[in-house]
Amino acid sequence: MRSQFDFAPIIIFAYNRINHLESCINALKTNDESKFSLLIIYCDGPKNDNDISNVQKVRDYIITITGFKEVQLNISNTNKGLSRSVINGITEQFQKYDKLIILEDDILVSKYFLYYMNSSLELYKDFNNVASIHGYCYPIRNLPSTFFIKGADCWGWATWKRSWNEFEFDGKILLDYILDNKLKYEFNLFGAYNYTKMLKNQILKKNDSWAIRWHASNFILNKLTLYPGKSLVKNIGIDGSGTNFISSDFSFETTFYNSKTEINFINIKENKRARNYFAIFFYKRKIKALIKKLIKF
Numbered sequence: 001m002r003s004q005f006d007f008a009p010i011i012i013f014a015y016n017r018i019n020h021l022e023s024c025i026n027a028l029k030t031n032d033e034s035k036f037s038l039l040i041i042y043c044d045g046p047k048n049d050n051d052i053s054n055v056q057k058v059r060d061y062i063i064t065i066t067g068f069k070e071v072q073l074n075i076s077n078t079n080k081g082l083s084r085s086v087i088n089g090i091t092e093q094f095q096k097y098d099k100l101i102i103l104e105d106d107i108l109v110s111k112y113f114l115y116y117m118n119s120s121l122e123l124y125k126d127f128n129n130v131a132s133i134h135g136y137c138y139p140i141r142n143l144p145s146t147f148f149i150k151g152a153d154c155w156g157w158a159t160w161k162r163s164w165n166e167f168e169f170d171g172k173i174l175l176d177y178i179l180d181n182k183l184k185y186e187f188n189l190f191g192a193y194n195y196t197k198m199l200k201n202q203i204l205k206k207n208d209s210w211a212i213r214w215h216a217s218n219f220i221l222n223k224l225t226l227y228p229g230k231s232l233v234k235n236i237g238i239d240g241s242g243t244n245f246i247s248s249d250f251s252f253e254t255t256f257y258n259s260k261t262e263i264n265f266i267n268i269k270e271n272k273r274a275r276n277y278f279a280i281f282f283y284k285r286k287i288k289a290l291i292k293k294l295i296k297f
Helices: 018-028 032-036 049-062 082-093 113-123 171-180 195-203 211-220 272-296
Strands: 010-014 038-043 070-075 099-104 107-109 130-134 146-150 157-160 224-228 233-235
Touching (some): 010 082, 018 107, 038 049, 038 082, 049 070, 082 099, 099 107, 113 157
Parallel strands (some): 010 038, 038 070
Antiparallel strands (some): 099 157, 107 233, 130 157
């Protein structure tokens, strides 16, 4: 069923994982809104000769995709890397559109993902303190149906041109601001997760993360991201195949929430209870990892 508003274009960033991309596309097509949505696919170029075959498989597949209002392809002959591909691609599309839904090829979505994204983009479009909409949520019980957390996230998300225009791409500027204003403890989710280390590693080029800079940019601006209480996203890149992802770092397995929930306007402020649940989730993981390490020792 068509909505009274325009559906946001969907961007997918792909590289050399044909099976992941096919799963991502098939999941999107379970959404009723897919047939009314523009799909934009960015394919990065091969890093070396060993990548050429798998990259070509992806390119052969994307020209066969149907089930969307339109499919636009952006194919790079050179390897830009994930961070530059994402930043350049989103920036390019925001020259044409005011809102976008963004996925990487290892993200699976539930059948109500696009409904949630488009409804939320429309609901909060005029509120500048809302930076983005996120589709994934950690497997935590007793969360409200939707809630806000300060900062931003990267596993199946959406944003507006107005928010992207405030993205600070320079990690050093972000880190200096956080340290100079004594925000490190809060930025690190009250000691539960070392986002500062991740940002430092991006500056040192030990990782190629655009996401930590996107999160930090919105964090220091006191901007909020809307989360669903039950995840509408599953990341299948935790098999170790993804960039900047070590399978032993995370195991945020979750199941889709496949029931349609009406998206209602909520008070635009950080839900401190939900934020604390996030912190507890990460603290528990740290404790489990320490126990596992001690057992091995």
